[in-house]
Amino acid sequence: MSGSATVVTAYHRLASGSGDTFQEWITRTVDAAKVEEGYVGSSVxxxxxxxxxxxxxxxxxxENLHRWLDSPEYAQVAEDGAARGVLAKSSDLVLVEGIPPPPGIGVYDHTVVAGRQTEFLRTQHLLINASSHFSGYEGALLLRSIQDATRWKSVxxxxxxxxxxxxxxSPQRAEVLPELRAELAEDFTETVRSTPFGTIFRTENGHTRVTPNWKTAMIVLLVLYPTVMTLSRxxxxxxxxxxxxxxxxxxxSQIxxxxxxxxxxxPAATRWFGRWLDPxxxxxxxxxxRGTVVVLGxxxxxxxxxxSVRWLQFWDYFD
Known part of the structure; x- marks a missing residue:
């Protein structure tokens, strides 16, 4: 599923007793998305x-994702949802594989052990309740895959x-994580994050890994040299x-x-060499x-x- 793209939308809670309305609308929305080109799956x-x-x-x-979001079918299901009281709480969040999410957004993938869904939800609710007391908290989603009930994504x-x-x-989060890991078939993974200068951050087994400094230096040099030469020319x-x-x-020139x-x-170089830079x-x-050989090449x-190209040699253009 290389290069996959996902749209996530949060909605206001409906009035008590209106749960069936939301489920009916979700079913219609998924049915409309299924027939679109490039559809992979949905979560709720x-x-x-x-x-x-x-x-x-x-x-x-x-491209397939935006084609769906721009389609009259998507507009129709959104309009139908609004008529039923299903109102968006936030703008659409677009997540593209290999590209960091927007600032302030944490995205985590979970594979839950079969039969431990209830325990997983209880632990996730503990985490959400704890995070809601921190400054800047705006909300959280627990998205269960419709195609595979063991696959969850928390946003x-x-x-x-x-x-x-x-x-x-925070220590509050660290205190709950061991309990969460006990309910997962494999440790949760956090969506890749990167800095503007080629350093990528990943979380594995609760520990943050960072791109080695020597790789960051190599990718900066790869971009810096032709940039300086071109500007000088x-x-x-x-x-x-x-x-x-x-x-x-x-x-x-330096500015x-x-x-x-x-x-x-x-950012472009980080995307192109993302797999090699990934810690x-x-x-x-x-x-x-392979990545090192390509960079050297x-x-x-x-x-x-x-x-070899005299037209690019800036020293020939100074008196």
Whole structure:
């Protein structure tokens, strides 16, 4: 299910006794999604305990997901839900495999041991109740897969990433986690998170793993060298023509370089080399060696490019 994309939507609780209305509407929504191209599966949060009501749909790619969200069929089921009192509590949350969720959103996948669903829900309710007392808490969903009852996804929403981090490091959460793990067939996994400069964070067995520094340094160099060479060739002469002194020209070039790397180039490189940078998947010998060879190959290609193409050699364009 490489490149899969999921939309998650939370809804306000219906009035007491209206549970069947929500279930009927969910059934219609899933039936409408099933016939769309690339449909993989759906999950539902029925609002049990402190969890919000909600639903998620997964498709094989972001294009298929957006095609569904933009379709008249989706608009119709949303309109029908509103008429029944099923009102969205938040905007649609789109999660794409390999790309970190938005700030303040925690996404966790669980495989529950058969027959321990009741215990799992009780523990999850303890976690949600505890997290609700922390600053910035906005809600939580417990999404059970319709296709596989042992597969669950919990989605935790905080106002900011910092507030989510406070909860994640809290002793209240740590106290409940051993009980949660006892109810899972395998330890829960947290959706991948990354920094703008190539460091990926993953959680395994309750411990946070981070991309090794040497890999982060390699990926930064891979992007930095061609960026500096290109700016020196094309931006440098323009600044010189405007009469900018060398100290100012260098400062302005660095502003452009850092901005481009932070918001465009490094996130793209992190996605392309995500498996190699991943502190868990990338630690496998074959992935590690293959990724390192590819990065070294890109080094060689960029060096050869700037060494052989005179048009790109900035030093030929200065008096």
């Amino acid at each position: 949060s029925d609002g049990s305990g402190p969890a919000d009501c909600g639903v998620s749909h997964t498709f094989t790619g972001i 935790l929403r905080f106002r900011t990433e910092q507030q989510l981090a406070v909860w994640m490091r 094309f931006l440098g002469p323009v600044l010189d023509d405007f009469g900018a002194p060398p100290w100012l020209s260098m400062w302005l 452009v370089s850092v901005g481009a790397m932070t918001w465009f180039l490094m 868990i998947d990338g630690a496998k010998r074959r992935t590690n060696i 890109v080094y060689a290609a960029t060096l050869a490019l700037f060494a």
